[in-house]
Amino acid sequence: MKILTTLKKVVDVELTINVKDGAIVEDGLQYVMNAWDENAIESAVQLKESSKAETTLVSIGGGDNSEIIRKAYAMGIEQGIHVDDPALAKADSFAFAKVLQKVFEKGPYDLVITGKQAQDTDSGQTGILLAEALGVPCVSNVIAIETLDDQNIKVSRLGDAGTEILEVALPAVVTVSDSINEPRLPQLRGIMMAKKKKIESMDLAGLGLTSDDVASPKSEVVEFMATEARQAGKKFEGDAASITAEVVGLLASEANVF
Numbered sequence: 001m002k003i004l005t006t007l008k009k010v011v012d013v014e015l016t017i018n019v020k021d022g023a024i025v026e027d028g029l030q031y032v033m034n035a036w037d038e039n040a041i042e043s044a045v046q047l048k049e050s051s052k053a054e055t056t057l058v059s060i061g062g063g064d065n066s067e068i069i070r071k072a073y074a075m076g077i078e079q080g081i082h083v084d085d086p087a088l089a090k091a092d093s094f095a096f097a098k099v100l101q102k103v104f105e106k107g108p109y110d111l112v113i114t115g116k117q118a119q120d121t122d123s124g125q126t127g128i129l130l131a132e133a134l135g136v137p138c139v140s141n142v143i144a145i146e147t148l149d150d151q152n153i154k155v156s157r158l159g160d161a162g163t164e165i166l167e168v169a170l171p172a173v174v175t176v177s178d179s180i181n182e183p184r185l186p187q188l189r190g191i192m193m194a195k196k197k198k199i200e201s202m203d204l205a206g207l208g209l210t211s212d213d214v215a216s217p218k219s220e221v222v223e224f225m226a227t228e229a230r231q232a233g234k235k236f237e238g239d240a241a242s243i244t245a246e247v248v249g250l251l252a253s254e255a256n257v258f
Contacts, residue, residue, distance in 0.1 A: 002053070004057075004107060007033060007040075008062070008115075015030060019226040022224055024224050031068075036116050040175075042182075042184060047145065054078060060091070070191075070194040074190035074193070081201075083103065084202075092218055094219070103202075106207070112130065112171075113174055114127035114175045116140065116177050139172070141175065142155045142174045143157060143158055144156035151169060152169055153168050154168070234250075
């Protein structure tokens, strides 16, 4: 089985992000591996270990993505592709899916594993759009993947009414939840070996695409807005009866609950 996984470089949302004039202030930003993609990479590596699958990773845009790709190498991914082109600067999920379609067709691959969403846009559409473009089955929000044979896998996904278990014919696309696994910490030997591994660089022309193919995004980020600061809470002191009376009074007069 040949597996393709995706990896996006995103702003570290654990740090303070400042907004000015409707845009994110770039100064001082740090970038990391998208958390859901890390789960996708771990899933691919586990299938490599259990089923002798071949693993390839593709990362699109973002400038210098070598650091996060080498982290994926250290986790166990065997091959890495970085697709970067100036025309991808404002790419959306639809454009990313087009690029991934061409990468897939150059493989070809049996299974694509993507993160359910990206922690910068929270769109959650790229994997699903890719499956539609390829005309293959897609299962989203997956929490377990099991290889049945060379042509079929069994997956579990979180549905609205509980866990759904499905058998899926390959080729297919799955988008994984962060509940699927706990990504491993790269070991020193893997980190050292990752430094020497080659990263294949590609642009749109190398994939048979032009800037016109990705020039008309279906969605656009219009503006960023900073969240409002939370008001300080209020501390109540006294016996239970007086606190209850005071709280009920505030709920009625200030919160307008009653």
